[in-house]
Amino acid sequence: MPPQSAPFPPTFIPGKRDALIVVDVQNDFLPGGTLPVPKGHAIVPVINKLARLPFGMIVTSQDWHPPDHVSFNTHHQKGSWPPHCVAHTYGADFPKDLHLPEHTLHVFKGAQADQDSYSAFGAKTELGLLLDTVLKQHGIMRVFVCGLALEYCVQATAIDAHKAGYTSVLLTDATQGLETDPARALTACQAKGILLYSGLQLHIPC
Numbered sequence: 001m002p003p004q005s006a007p008f009p010p011t012f013i014p015g016k017r018d019a020l021i022v023v024d025v026q027n028d029f030l031p032g033g034t035l036p037v038p039k040g041h042a043i044v045p046v047i048n049k050l051a052r053l054p055f056g057m058i059v060t061s062q063d064w065h066p067p068d069h070v071s072f073n074t075h076h077q078k079g080s081w082p083p084h085c086v087a088h089t090y091g092a093d094f095p096k097d098l099h100l101p102e103h104t105l106h107v108f109k110g111a112q113a114d115q116d117s118y119s120a121f122g123a124k125t126e127l128g129l130l131l132d133t134v135l136k137q138h139g140i141m142r143v144f145v146c147g148l149a150l151e152y153c154v155q156a157t158a159i160d161a162h163k164a165g166y167t168s169v170l171l172t173d174a175t176q177g178l179e180t181d182p183a184r185a186l187t188a189c190q191a192k193g194i195l196l197y198s199g200l201q202l203h204i205p206c
């Protein structure tokens with residue numbers, strides 16, 4: 001059968017006004033960590049491939065909590081989560097098989113004991129610049145969001161990107177959730193104006 005008879009998949013090629021935002025791919029959110037996403041490790045090779053594409057910018061966010069953070073269930077205000085991603089510990093670090101380019105920009109969130117942010121738009125660079133500021137400085141118009149965990153930090157980041165005026169695309173093959181079925185979170189994202197992009201595995205150029 002000639003190849004033209006089948007719909008040929010469009011190749012996924014980002015440009016200089018596109019940013020990849022890799023949300024919270026940290027040891028504590030992976031199997032073996034304190035707040036594991038069951039299939040979290042499955043997205044690491046996909047993100048490694050994405051990170052080789054010509055995005056205008058690649059950004060990681062990291063949960064970066066003090067040991068007495070308000071979101072921890074050990075805190076006297078009884079937060080929702082077991083202690084996780086304590087700044088400068090192994091749990092807050094990237095897994096060693098995540099390979100990102102040298103020029104990746106790193107932003108950090110939840111670094112103050114009394115404040116939490118699920119969204120990477122609440123995160124700041126080491127110099128204290130908010131993510132939105134840095135994206136604007138680089139002329140970014142569209143963001144592709146991936147990472148952990150789908151129902152929390154990924155969803156919140158994608159929604160905030162849309163609210164901030166970016167075209168917000170969720171890469172469904174490069175995110176994993178705490179729930180076994182991602183349908184609810186994906187539907188909630190679409191209802192907020194986020195675009196879903198699936199089929200990356202087939203469409204990323206080698």
Ligand code: VGL
Pocket residue numbers: 024029063071081118148149150152153154
């Ligand atoms: C997250 C719960 C608490 C996340 C962060 O990255 O999705 N979830 N802190």
Ligand code: ZN
Pocket residue numbers: 063065071084085110
């Ligand atoms: Zn957290």
